[in-house]
Amino acid sequence: MDQGKEQGWTKPVKTGVLVLASGEVLEGFGVGAEGEAVGEVCFNTAMTGYQEILTDPSYAGQIITFTFPHIGNVGANDEDVETVDFSRSAGALGAIFGLKPTEPSSHRAQTPLADWLSSRGIIGLYGIDTRALTAFIRDRGMPNAVIAHAPDGRFDLERLRAKAAAWHGIDGTDLVPSVGAKERFDWKETSWKLGSGYGVRDGEPKLRVVAIDYGVKRNILRLLAEAGCEVIVAPATAPASEILAYHPDGVFLSNGPGDPAETGKYAVPVIKALLEKKVPTFGICLGHQMMALAVGAKTRKMPQGHHGANHPVKDFTTGKVEIVSMNHGFAVDRDTLPANATETHRSLFDGSNCGIALTDRPAFSVQHHPEASPGPQDSHYLFQRFVEMMEKSKVA
Numbered sequence: 001m002d003q004g005k006e007q008g009w010t011k012p013v014k015t016g017v018l019v020l021a022s023g024e025v026l027e028g029f030g031v032g033a034e035g036e037a038v039g040e041v042c043f044n045t046a047m048t049g050y051q052e053i054l055t056d057p058s059y060a061g062q063i064i065t066f067t068f069p070h071i072g073n074v075g076a077n078d079e080d081v082e083t084v085d086f087s088r089s090a091g092a093l094g095a096i097f098g099l100k101p102t103e104p105s106s107h108r109a110q111t112p113l114a115d116w117l118s119s120r121g122i123i124g125l126y127g128i129d130t131r132a133l134t135a136f137i138r139d140r141g142m143p144n145a146v147i148a149h150a151p152d153g154r155f156d157l158e159r160l161r162a163k164a165a166a167w168h169g170i171d172g173t174d175l176v177p178s179v180g181a182k183e184r185f186d187w188k189e190t191s192w193k194l195g196s197g198y199g200v201r202d203g204e205p206k207l208r209v210v211a212i213d214y215g216v217k218r219n220i221l222r223l224l225a226e227a228g229c230e231v232i233v234a235p236a237t238a239p240a241s242e243i244l245a246y247h248p249d250g251v252f253l254s255n256g257p258g259d260p261a262e263t264g265k266y267a268v269p270v271i272k273a274l275l276e277k278k279v280p281t282f283g284i285c286l287g288h289q290m291m292a293l294a295v296g297a298k299t300r301k302m303p304q305g306h307h308g309a310n311h312p313v314k315d316f317t318t319g320k321v322e323i324v325s326m327n328h329g330f331a332v333d334r335d336t337l338p339a340n341a342t343e344t345h346r347s348l349f350d351g352s353n354c355g356i357a358l359t360d361r362p363a364f365s366v367q368h369h370p371e372a373s374p375g376p377q378d379s380h381y382l383f384q385r386f387v388e389m390m391e392k393s394k395v396a
């Protein structure tokens with residue numbers, strides 16, 4: 001007997017599900033785009049900046065569960081997007097929330113989160129016990145799963161489970177071609193200021209940087225422009241000869257999605273050639289992993305990864321601890337670093353490697369996200385460190 005019917009009310013239709021490859025089904029309510037998507041589920045501990053998180057191209061192939069329960073409070077706007085090409089849907093495939101996203105309350109809001117999710121093709125799910133899901137990921141690692149949203153609440157759970165189980169996964173997959181630039185372009189936008197919004201770099205640039213785009217976030221390019229650099233963005237497949245033909249004062253290796261070892265198959269020869277020429281080089285996240293692979297170190301998949309805006313990292317060069325933004329599921333294996341690479345940064349959460357510098361080349365890289373967006377700005381100094389390195393090499 002349906003108790004609800006007896007008492008004159010009907011149970012709400014569960015319009016969304018997360019079906020794990022191992023068979024567990026989490027039922028909730030769909031929000032945003034309808035349909036289904038298969039990906040890897042990770043958790044993010046940031047309390048703010050959900051729009052920047054969901055549009056970070058490094059999240060391609062992933063479904064994000066937010067540990068913070070109130071997501072959606074500030075709505076969505078056209079500015080807080082990290083994907084370079086607004087028309088590209090690159091970023092997370094799905095989003096999982098504890099509570100139903102509320103109506104927006106912010107002077108910057110242009111649209112409710114639900115509508116924005118639909119416009120980006122992101123499938124949302126709320127009414128999920130995100131604490132339990134996070135504990136599951138903590139204990140068992142990031143699972144492959146299908147997230148599905150259907151207004152009639154009809155799901156073929158067996159088919160969805162089989163789809164999740166058949167998915168190849170992120171380990172062993174190069175996802176850069178799905179998000180990186182196809183052609184070279186120039187970047188001039190600078191940081192956001194209250195009242196005037198984003199600026200534009202003007203005047204004569206001090207230095208020329210070629211940014212290799214594995215799925216770059218806008219705020220990285222903005223901070224390079226803000227530091228007075230002319231920024232040329234090159235596709236991940238651009239040969240070293242093309243990059244050198246721009247006569248860069250420095251090369252930047254961007255963040256990006258997928259398994260670094262796979263991207264490294266074509267990125268490493270290019271980076272090796274640039275390092276050979278002693279071009280000052282700075283890498284962030286996937287760019288850090290590329291730098292490490294280029295000097296002969298190895299990367300490995302992490303069980304739960306680091307995703308959040310509240311991670312403590314120590315900079316050994318200054319002895320200072322910085323609170324940083326993180327988003328990675330692979331890490332550089334410190335034990336495989338060659339003699340000419342020193343560890344400069346380390347995670348104080350789990351002791352994993354967070355940065356290296358080469359002793360015989362002007363090159364360094366970090367695993368975390370100094371550009372923040374979202375997150376604290378403690379690590380902005382790294383952009384200055386890159387500028388100083390380029391200036392020093394220019395004079396030498």
Ligand SMILES: NC(=O)CC[C@H](N)C(=O)O
Binds near residue numbers: 258
């Ligand atoms: N944000 C990034 O660049 C992520 C790098 C890589 N895809 C990882 O998950 O470790």
